[in-house]
Amino acid sequence: MMRTRPLKVALLGCGVVGSEVARIMTTHADDLAARIGAPVELAGVAVRRPDKVREGIPGELITTDATALVKRGDIDVIVEVIGGVEPARTLITTAFEHGASVVSANKALLAQDGATLYEAADQHGRDLYFEAAVAGAIPLIRPLRESLAGDKINRVMGIVNGTTNFILDAMDTSGAGYSEALDEATALGYAEADPTADVEGFDAAAKAAILAGIAFHTRVRLDDVYREGMTEVTAADFASAKRMGCTIKLLAICERAADGESVTARVHPAMIPLSHPLASVREAYNAVFVEAEAAGRLMFYGPGAGGSPTASAVLGDLVAVCRNRLNEATGPGESAYTQLPVSPMGEVVTRYHISLDVADKPGVLAQVATVFAEHGVSIDTVRQQGKDGEASLVVVTHRAPDAALSGTVEALRKLDTVRGVASIMRVEGE
Known part of the structure; x- marks a missing residue:
């Protein structure tokens, strides 16, 4: 039987991703209610620019006071898509203190200070879900946290940034130089006006820290990840790679040491054989290759960014968290029991x-x-x-x-x- 009282959801941020989350919540309300077992109600939206027209969102839901919204006490789930470390960290921990569970897409915060969020969620008996933080619509966090929870993961290697993959793929297929490929990516909307976070590997490094922490059950922070950008990759490098039967990708690589006593996490451009599954990942797509002791080799592939793909991951987490609220349960929290050191590069x-x-x-x-x-x-x-x-x-x-x-x-x-x-x-x- 479906519960008639709706679960109340508050949205922090209403940009490309947030507005798509709100749209899906509205247009697929009946389906979401059937899947959850109760209707979900958008109860508030915190924004910085209240005068901006936001189609489909009633004006009375808009507020610039995010702190007051997370302190309301009647909110069941907070969806955080504002990004950055602060004020997101304070808003999330305050939400836990006032009884809400949290769905976040904030890779920077999770990589830099995920431990604080995990501890706050555990202290208040609430959920912290973040599928959208790493690879957009690709189901990756939940398989690592749940489907492979009984296995031993030894390596995670992948393409986790669509902008850099588009640029490198253009250089590979057309022979263009880095600057020309970046200009094309910018013109098509794949690269930001300031692409530094992507092309210098900061975005991928944050995702690597999150993946390594989950895969190896140990705390890995952003500062633990070796990072090298791709701005120095040249057409000559691609020519050399082709002579070796390889191509070049910006990879996030997380590995367990052979003796099992430490882990490493790194992001850098690398040559990979054309026979490797990651070599065929084209344009702005992402793919992550997981090597587990019992499951063997698994690959997760799909669009890793954009409003709709990221919103899909957010909504998947929202359904899971809402189900947990109905059942007065919580999903998996932090698993860092191994406390393995992170070895230097x-x-x-x-x-x-x-x-x-x-x-x-x-x-x-x-x-x-x-x-x-x-x-x-x-x-x-x-x-x-x-x-x-x-x-x-x-x-x-x-x-x-x-x-x-x-x-x-x-x-x-x-x-x-x-x-x-x-x-x-x-x-x-x-």
Whole structure:
């Protein structure tokens, strides 16, 4: 039987995502009520610009006082889509204190201070759901928290930013340079006027912190994630990747150490073989590859951003949280029992592609090979091209610690015969 008293929902933020959440709540009200077991009522919407026309939202629901809205006491669920750390953190913890559960899409806050939110939710016996914080419409957080809760996850690797994937895909397919591909992404609305958070990896790093924490049952903060942007990726890098049967993606990689005693989380551009499932992810799509001990390899794929896809994830969480409210229960909270340390980037072991500008004369290759050997980095392949006293040397290594590779590059730069290190890129997915 359906309960007749509606569950009251308050919305913090009414931009692209928030307005779509409100629209779906209104147009699919009957379906949502049937799925939840009670009707849901939009009881208030906190915004910064109250004079803006918001189609389908009654004016009496609009307020600029978000604090008063979360303190009302009659709100069952707060949906937070304003982003940023403050005032979102204070508003969410205040909502818990006044009896509301929370659905959030706030990756920055969860990555920087998720522990505070988890503790507040647990203290007040309320839910904190955040499917929309990582990969838009792609069901990912719930499978990691629930479907794979009985398994041991060893690795999570994925494309978690649509803007960067669109740019890199354009560079790969058209041969365009970075600037041209970014201009195209901006013109089509895939890139913001200031794309720094995307192209420098900040957005992906926040998502990596969230994924690593859930996958490995340990607290991983944004500061724990190694981050490297993609602005230095060139058409020459793509040409080298193609010669190796690879392409280039900006990847978020979270790994459990072989001995199980630590974890790593990192974001950087990398070459991956064309045979890897992530290599075929095109345009602004996202995909995350999960490796679990019992389940094996799983891949989650779909649109990772945008108003409608993100709203879909928010509404999925809203249905789950509302069901819990009806049953006077709560869903999964924080699982950080392992308390594993996060190892520094220097301990990460992978392969590398290094492109050097060198003098075109005898003995150069021997000098370069000696430097690699002295730092314990084994060479897999070497390709050399030279003309008129100028030469390029491309070295692909076997697996080695990142610290060893850094030491190698530093020593190479000191050689008189090495005129510059044109490119350094990790090789993943093999």
